[in-house]
Amino acid sequence: MESLSHPVTFSILEKGYAYPDFVKFTEQLVAENRTTGANQSEAYLDYTRMCLQRMNRWNKTAQVSAKMRHLIERIQEPQHWLIITEAWCGDGAQSIPYIAKLVELNPALSLKIIIRDEYPEIMDAYLTNGARSIPKLVAFSKDLKVELFTWGPKPNYLMERYRDYKYDSKGVSYAEFLQEIHLWYAKNKNHDLEQELIPLLESSLL
Template sequence: MESLSHPVTHLIFEKGFTYPEFVKFTELLVQENRTTGANQSPAYLDYTRMSLQRMNRWNKTAKVSPEMEKLIQYIIEPQKWLIINEAWCGDGAQSIPYIAKLAELNPLIELRIIMRDEYPEIMDEYLTNGARSIPKMVAFTGDLKCELFTWGPKPKYLLDRYKEYKHDSKGLPYKEFQEEVHLWYARNKNKDLEEELYPLIKSTLIS
């Protein structure tokens, strides 16, 4: 674990939303018929409404396995988990509620959510294949001096599936492809997400 140069400061972290604050903020956006970022199109307003519904559903149904819960309890040094997202992000709505449940299991973990388009200098440190893909999770030591791990923007199965679709859609309309993606999330129930986060979190433990 080495000290890294990154643009995340304590001030930026503290200005981020806690997860409950982010849910309430998204509720307000839906009530006011707007979203985050420059794109205020009807499609993005609809994405935001869907994201709120998905977060509320996962808030009630997402479950952490006993193995993961035990691992989280082994964290004995403060960690700060930063998530880069936007209110309209469908993948964020599918994954962040589970990540928030992990953070709730140990008071040494602080979770904050910032908006991608408000902090381009941070987003550009955590690109995926050169793209500003979200959500992106970055874990730091409590003093923010060392980066522990990154994850995102989606489970590997979907990253591969998107790559396949981009290479050859096989005539499947993008809307139907998106429906397939969100059906996968519903059926997978965060299983792949947990399997990917487990070794990353385990790597931060002091042996």
């Protein structure tokens, strides 16, 4: 946890979506049969529709453990959380609703969501192995001068699965692989995400 030079400003946070507004924005995109970014293919439109369904499902079912709730309630100094994503991002739809539930537990926390391709300078400050992988969560101190922690784009288990698949797909189609990934999310119920966020949050309290 240290002071870093980064491109995030209060002006950018003000332009970002609060989570309920991001869901409404996605609903509007689906109603207009479009999505964010340059790729407006039918596949990406389908991804966006599925993302909306997943967000709405997690909004109703995502649970925060007692340990995490206690940790969140210990935060006294304000923190600004920023998520970089796109409306079609499947991993974002699986993880962001849970993150939003954490923010709801403590008024010291604020969450804003920005669209990756609208802020390339910010995305390029938070690459994953040189790639613009999303979603990406970045937490800052009250004055934005200290970067508290980062997380993303997906739980470590899935990072390893993606690496293995790229190395050797073993004849599994990408569509089948994605089905496996989203089945994992459904069964995992944000457990791995929570376990990875706990030490990051603890470090922000030091």
